[in-house]
Amino acid sequence: MTNFFSSDFKLGILGGGQLGKMMLYDTRKYDIQTYVLDSDSDAPCKLACNYFYQGNLMDYETVYNFGKKVDVLTFEIETVNVDALLALEEEGKKVYPSAKTLSIIQNKGRQKLFYREHNIPTSEFTKFSNKAHLTEGITNNNIKIPFVWKSTQGGYDGKGVSIIRSGADLAKLPDTECIAEELIDFKNELAVIVVRNPSGEIKTYPVVEMEFHPEANQVEYVICPARIDAQVAEKALAVAKKVSEAFEHVGILAVEMFQTQDDKILVNEVAPRPHNSGHYSIEASYTNQFEQHIRAVLDLPLGATESKLGGIMVNLVGAEGYTGDVLYKNMDKIMSMKGVTPHIYGKKQTRPFRKMGHVTIVHEDINEARKIAEEVKNTIKVISK
């Protein structure tokens, strides 16, 4: 086995945001040397890595040259130059997750085709090379309104996704390659974090549930374990595992799924890295998703994925009407609640809806945790000074 600990071994991480920052808690814990590349000279990862490089993640030369410096290369964000990863792989560099997986996931059309080819349940869809073809498809009645429109490229955090309910919605769309997906009337939105290492060891975390705000239609709580039937959970775990194996994925794969009204499981989309839906694991799981990702990409044995306690995550996003130097109002109040752990990502400036941090609530009884989570949500406010 390679000697990773307090050694000359070098792990490279593309992207230096909050996901990388949380990953660095665990590289520090294991004293694994890290190199980080990010475009922002003030990235959250800057402090706890061994070497920080500022550069454009979409630039071939920058990513290629950075990759040459390290022994294993991973990423914490998908928008990186895949050609550079391919070139590095061809030269024998270990890149996990693989360039091929990333290139499929980066394009929502290819991602959907991949599910279809691998017999992975997903909603019906049609791919269009531009807006004219999409409009033609609707005129010909091949596509029926309402449907979900997704740009095949560049979508992130809800961007590049629209629900089309009228001709007016359609008119607003940009002219890009896109897919039109069947609109699913789901009972629950679920996610499963799967982890797999190069030796093929694979483990799943428990199914989590995204609870939506009844009016705002925004995810308010990520709840582990999901409050669903055991049979549905089994099905979701099996589907998630199948996706990871189809990709021969290495590292964390977050599989987001719909539970339909008739309890079918449909894969919505995946993220090939630690994910918001797994943040609860830092406090609630035997092995958190960041440590697990590191274990996987280094081909170390995977850690236990069971929960110590029930866990709920609440995102901390910038409040509407506030832009500027951030102030976390009522932090002391939420810190006095049992089992509440705030995570502050370290962004100095807030703006409406910017992801500034998250809060985890753990409790033996998930219903108790849910009550405390609501109290947290109603108490803390991310405003400006």
Next chain:
Amino acid sequence: MTNFFSSDFKLGILGGGQLGKMMLYDTRKYDIQTYVLDSDSDAPCKLACNYFYQGNLMDYETVYNFGKKVDVLTFEIETVNVDALLALEEEGKKVYPSAKTLSIIQNKGRQKLFYREHNIPTSEFTKFSNKAHLTEGITNNNIKIPFVWKSTQGGYDGKGVSIIRSGADLAKLPDTECIAEELIDFKNELAVIVVRNPSGEIKTYPVVEMEFHPEANQVEYVICPARIDAQVAEKALAVAKKVSEAFEHVGILAVEMFQTQDDKILVNEVAPRPHNSGHYSIEASYTNQFEQHIRAVLDLPLGATESKLGGIMVNLVGAEGYTGDVLYKNMDKIMSMKGVTPHIYGKKQTRPFRKMGHVTIVHEDINEARKIAEEVKNTIKVISK
């Protein structure tokens, strides 16, 4: 309330060793700005703090000037210049734990007198200003062999402590101010981590038990919760709380105690900082001792001290016969055991008995955890390349 999070607030930490390193996981989590002072330019804290200063912790000017830079000053090691802390306090700087507490604890004679004055149960002792007076005390039969000899100053990690069973043992002692303590025939060695903030909020962690190697007479496992009667545990918690309150302590205080054969609790000694006996809390507790220390010194509400699961800690010390670049043999094997988390402090060089890291084992059933801990202990080896 002061705005600590993603702000200009500055927390200063004297000492940059492994305790500080683990504290920095939590300052990063909260995005609290940190300044660290340590004599070693390669100290484990160097990476994740905001500003690192190299300097002698025992030098008045160095500590004083460092303290002037920060808003709140704490420490992760006791061997710091107390006069500088006193001067800073006099100027209104917040120093937690206080200079007074530290000066009492730094001197084992003063520490014992403090217990006596505050009616805190501790073993009988006599203080001698030098070796001649000690010898005289023995000759006059005021002190009976066997007894425990402790140098009043500079003792650390078992240094400056001897059990005196014969004239030969006595002959080997250095000529220093010392105390002679009654040798306690204890049933168990216990510890309680207490935390208290400036507002006077106080909490105790569960009692932990140090299990000794049957032959080597070394602590092998720290076990939480201790496998003792509830009544004894209650007594230990009450004594620990009394010690923290007597010091009007701010921050973590680790209180080490003996449980005598007749179930009395006697305070052995204390450490005014996060402590080896609380390392299990990172994985096992609702709030780990490092986060708790930060909450306390910033006068934030204290976190819950309950355990999520049973926890056991095993120290990773350099194996005998190996000196040089460290190699952690069989790390992959222990990482494949359930609920096992290694912590590597980041010291590049091993030598016999050097503290290089620790391993935590968590499990719902403490007896299961104990079995796995033994397997860990028998598997991992800290050797050199």
